[in-house]
Amino acid sequence: MTTLAAPSNWFRRAEQWLDGYGKPAWIATMVLGFILFWPIGLALLAYMIWGKHMFKSSYRTSRAIGFAGQSSGNSAFDAYKADTLRRLEDEQAAFDAFLTRLREAKDKAEFDQFMADNRKRHESEGQAAPSLD
Incomplete structure (x- = not known):
C-alpha cells in the first residue's frame, strides 16, 4: 500500500541527511551522480543551484556564528x-x-x-x- 507521497518522503529524508553533512556531502553526491550516470549529476547540480543548497551556509556554521552574540542567561x-x-x-x-x-x-x-x-x-x-x- 504505497502512496504517491512515498517517493517524496524518501527524497525529503535524503535531502535532510545531506543537509546534516553540509556542502561537502552535496558536492560528493553530485560527483558520484556524474560518475554513475551524467544526467543524475546534472539534475543534482541544477537542484543545488536552484534550491540554494550551493550558496547557503550550513546549520553548523550558522549556529557557531550565532553563539558569539547569544546570551547564556x-x-x-x-x-x-x-x-x-x-x-x-x-x-x-x-x-x-x-x-x-x-x-x-x-x-x-x-x-x-x-x-x-x-x-x-x-x-x-x-x-x-x-x-x-
Whole structure:
C-alpha cells in the first residue's frame, strides 16, 4: 500500500541527511551522480543551484556564528565572554599592527640594500650614484 507521497518522503529524508553533512556531502553526491550516470549529476547540480543548497551556509556554521552574540542567561559568564572576546579583538589588532610594522621594516631593509648595491655598482663603473634628493 504505497502512496504517491512515498517517493517524496524518501527524497525529503535524503535531502535532510545531506543537509546534516553540509556542502561537502552535496558536492560528493553530485560527483558520484556524474560518475554513475551524467544526467543524475546534472539534475543534482541544477537542484543545488536552484534550491540554494550551493550558496547557503550550513546549520553548523550558522549556529557557531550565532553563539558569539547569544546570551547564556548567566550574567557572570556573559561578562566573562564579552571581556574575553574584547581582549581577543585587541590582541588581533595589536598583532595586525605588528605584522604591518614588520612588513614595513622588511621593505625598508630590502630597499636600503638595493640602494647600497646600486651605489656600489655605480661607483665601480666610475659613475655618480643617482640620488633621491
